[in-house]
Amino acid sequence: MTATTAGLGASRSRPIDAVAGWARRNSWTASLIAFLVLLLVFTRMIQPNYGATGVQGLAISVMPLALAAVAQAIVVISGGLDLSVGSMMALTSVVSASLMKDQTPEFAFLVVVGVLLLGLALGAVNGSLVVLTRVPDIVVTLAMSFVWAGCALLVLRTPGGGSARWLRDLILGSAGNEWIPKAAVAVLVIVAVIWLPLRRSRLGLSLYAVGSNQLAAFRSGVSVGRTKVAAYMLTGLFAALAGISLTASTGIGTPVPGPYTLQSVAAVVLGGVSLAGGTGGVFGPVVAVVILQLIRTDMTFLNVNTNLATVAQGVILVGVVMIGSLIHIRRSRA
Amino acid sequence: MTATATDLLLQATDVAKTYGAVVALRSASLAVRPGEIHALMGANGAGKSTLVKILTGAVRPDRGTIVVRGRERTAHSPADARRHGIVSVYQEPALIPDLDIRSNLRLTETPNEPFRHWMHELGLGDLDMSALARRLPLAWLRVIDLARALAIEPDVLLLDEMTAALPANLTERVLEMIGRQRGGERSVIFISHRMIEIAAVCDRATVLREGETVGVVDVTQGSEERIVELMLGEIVKDTPAGLDGAAITARREPGEARLSVRGVSAGAKLHDGTFDLHAGEVLGVVALEGQGQDELFDVLAGSERPSGGELRVDGKPVSFRHPADAIRAGLVYVAADRAEALLPQRSVRENIALPLTTGMRRWGLINVRRERRQVDEAIATLQIDTRAQREVRRLSGGNQQKVTIARWVAGGVHTMLCFDPTRGIDIRTKQQIYVLLRELADAGAAVLLYTSELKEIQLACDRVIVIFGGRVVAEMDARDADEPALLRAAYNLTADAEMPELEASAAIAAEQAGDASTEAAAAGPPER
Secondary structure (H helix, E strand, O other), X not given: OHHHHHHHHHHHHOHHHHHHHXXXXXXXXHHHHHHHHHHHHHHHHHOOOOOHHHHHHHHHHHHHHHHHHHHHHHHHHOOOOOOOHHHHHHHHHHHHHHHHOOOOHHHHHHHHHHHHXXXXXXXXXXXXHHHHHOOOHHHHHHHHHHXXXXXXXXXXXXXXXXXXXXXXXXXXXXXXXXXXXXXXXXXXXXXXXXXXXXXXXXXXXXXXXXXXXXXHHHHOOOOHHHHHHHHHHHHHHHHHHHHHHHHHHHOOEOOOOOOHHHHHHHHHHHOOOOOOOOOOOOHHHHHHHHHHHHHHHHHHHOOXXXXXXXXXXHHHHHHHHHHHHHHHHHHHHO | OOOOHHHOOEEEEEEEEEEOOEEEEEEEEEEEOXXXXXXXXXXXXXXXXXXXXXXXXXXXXXXXXXXXXXXXXOOOOHHHHHHOOEEEEOOOOOOOOOOEHHHHHHHOOOOHHHHHHHHHHOOOOOOOOOOEHHHOOHHHHHHHHHHHHHHOOOOEEEEEOOOOOOOHHHHHHHHHHHHHOOOOOOEEEEEOOOHHHHHHHOOEEEEEEOOEEEEEEEOOOOHHHHHHHHHHHHHHHHOHHHHHHHHOOOOOOOOOOOEEEEXXXXXXXXXXXXXXXXXXXXXXXXXXXXXXXXXHHHHHHOOOOOOEEEEEEOOEEEOOOOHHHHHHOOEXXXXXXXXXXXXXXXXXXXXXXXXXXXXXXXXXXXXXXHHHHHHHHHHHHHOOOOOOOOOHHHOOHHHHHXXXXXXXXXXXXXEEEEEOOOOOOOHHHHHHHHHHHHHHHHOOOEEEEEOOOOHHHHHHOXXXXXXXXXXXXXXXXXXXXXXXXXXXXXXXXXXXXXXXXXXXXXXXXXXXXXXXXXXXHHOOOOOO
C-alpha cells in the first residue's frame, strides 16, 4: 500500500511524477500516445504541408468514430459486445438531421437532448433483451442492428436533413490556438464529463466487476442485470453522441450505417480493452481511432492504392495487438 | 540419502524459476525412489505448484535438471511428460465440462478397461459413462481424474491436493489406493495440507520453503513436528496448537439470537435447517459432501431463495431476493473457491472496495478518501502481501483468500458466513484466519464456519452443528467435538448402525446427482 500512498503524496508536489505514475499504470495507452506522436512526425516528414489544417481535418473526420469507440469500449468492459453501434449512429443521425432542418437554434437544442434520450432508450432495449432473454450479446445486438438500420431508412430514405448552425460551430474550426481543433476538445470534454465521474462511481466499479467475474460481482451484492442494462444504455448514449457529431460534421443525416461498428471493435482492441471484459479504459480506444485514421491519411499521401491501404490497416491491427500480447507474455515470464 | 542416481526413479536437481520479479523456485531438489509414496510439502507460495508444473512440462524451468530412470529429460508439454512416464492429477479436474466421460477418456487416449477397474476399486464402479462432466459433483470428477491417471500406469503419479474437498468415504478409498502403489516399480508424489494423510500413506517427505528444498524427512511417528518446523521456518511456535487456550472462550451474549434459522429448505438437498447463531460466537458446521450445506449457505447469503422456513436477523424476519439484500442485513459470505469471489484482473483495492458501496445510494459517487482508509485498514488487519496488488490473480492462494475476507472486514462485520475458507491454504494463513474469526467474534460479530477439515472445529469454534441428509442432526460444544465424535455425527451414526460407509455413499450418490456447484468449479479459469 505504501507505493500508492507515496505516489499520491508525490503527485501533489510534482505533476511530472503524476504523469509518470499514470503512464506506468496505463502503459498500453502511453505507448499508443508515443506511437501517435511518432506517426505525426512521420506524416510531417512525408508531407511538409501537413499542419494546423490537417490536424483539424483529422479531428473532425475522427470524431464520430472516436465516440463510437468509447461507446463500444464501455459495453466491452462490462463483458458484452454491441454490434448495433453503427446502426444506432445512423438512426440518431437521421432523426437529429430531419428534425433540426430549418428550425430555430432553441428547437435544435431540444432535438439534441431528445436524441440523446433516444440513444439511452435504444441502449436500454438492447440491454434489456440481452438480460431478459439470455440470448448471447452478439446475436441480440446483431439482430437489433438490422432493426435500427431499418428504422433509420424509415425516417429518411435518402441522405438529407440539416444541422443547426451552432452545432456545426461547436465542432468545426479551432478553439483559440489554430492547432487545437474544436472537435478534439469536444470529444475530450464529452468523455471527461460523462466517463470520469462514472469511473469513480459505484456504477463504474460495477461495470468492471461484472466484466471481470459475474459470479463474484453477484456474490458481492452487485445487481448484474441492472449493471448490464446500464452499460448498454451508456453505449447507446455515446452512439447517439457519435450520430449527432456525424450530422454536425457533414451537415446532413445519412440513413445507411457506415463501417463504424467493426471499426469501433478494432479500435477497442487496439486501445487495450480486453474483449473478455474487465480491463482497459475509454481513452486508449480514442487514441487508437486517431492512429488508424492517420495511417489512412499517410497512405493517401504516399499514393498507396486505397484497397491496399485497407489491407495494411488490418495487418497493422493484428501486428500491434500481437506485439502487445508478446510483450505482456515476456513481462510475466522474464 | 546415499542412493546413487540410477537407483532413483525421478531426480530433480537445483530447479529454479522466476516470473518477472517474483522468484517462484530458487533451488528445488526432489529425489523419488521406486515404489515409494513421497510427500511434497510446503506452505502456499513455497513453490510446490511451480515444481509440479515443471515436472509435468506445463512450465519450463530457468535452470536445473530432471532425470527420469537415469536419463535426463526435459518435458516441453504435459503430453511430453506423459511419454516420459510422469502424469499429474491437478487440483482442478482436467475434464472438458461439455463432453461426456467416455469422450473425455477418448480425448486423452485412456484405455477403457483399466479405467473401469480403477473406478471400481475407488468405489464409483457404477458411474454412467455417458454423463456430461459438468453434471457430476466435483468430488467424483476428481476421482475420475485419478482413475484416468492410474489407468495410464505412469512411472510417477503426481497428486496435487487430491483429497481436498473429497468426502470422508472417498478420501479413505483414495488413500487406500495410494497406499497400494507402495513397494512396486512405480511411485507417487503426494501433495496435501492434511498432515494426518501424509502420516498415513507417505514414506518420505520433501519440504519446500520459499522456493528451496529445506529438508527431506522420513515419515514416521512424530515426524509431523519436524515437517511443520521445516515448512514454517522460524515461526514454529505459532502452530495452531498454540491457539487452543484462546479458542474456547465463548462469550455468548444473552438474549435474542443474531441469526435464527427455522426449518429452512431449498432445492432437493436442504430439508430442515434449524439453528441459532449468536453474537460473539463462532459456530462450526460439519457435514459430509452434499448434505445440503451448500444450499444452506446460498440461502443465508441471498444467492438462492429458500422453498420454505423462516430466517430472522436480530429477531426480525427477513427474506433475501439478492445477495445485496443479505449484505444490507449484515450477512456476508466468504467462499471456498476464490474464483467465485474475486475479480482476477482488477486490483486488490477494487476487489476489497467492491461490496463496500452496497449500502450506498445506488450508483452514487464513491467517497475516495473514506474508501481508501477502510481498504488500507482491512489490508493491515489481514496482513495482505500487496506486492502484486495491481492484479489480484497474481497473488498467492492464501493472499487471495485474505482479500475475499478483507472486503467484508473493511465494512465492519455483523454476521460472517464462511464456507470452507481455508480450503487449500497453507498452515500459516489458516491460522491467521482462525485468529481473525476469533477477533471478529470477540468484537461482537457472529461467525458461521463450515469446514471440511474436522480439526478446525476445535481450533476455531465455540459450538458446532452437524448436518446430515439436509437436516441439522447434532449440536455440541466445541470442547467435545473431537474428530471421532464429529465423524460419528456426520455419518449420523446411532450406536448400532452398520456399514456406515455404504450408507453414506449411497446417500451422497442419491443426493449429489445434480450438483450445480460443480459446474462453476469445472468450468473455472485455468491457473496462470
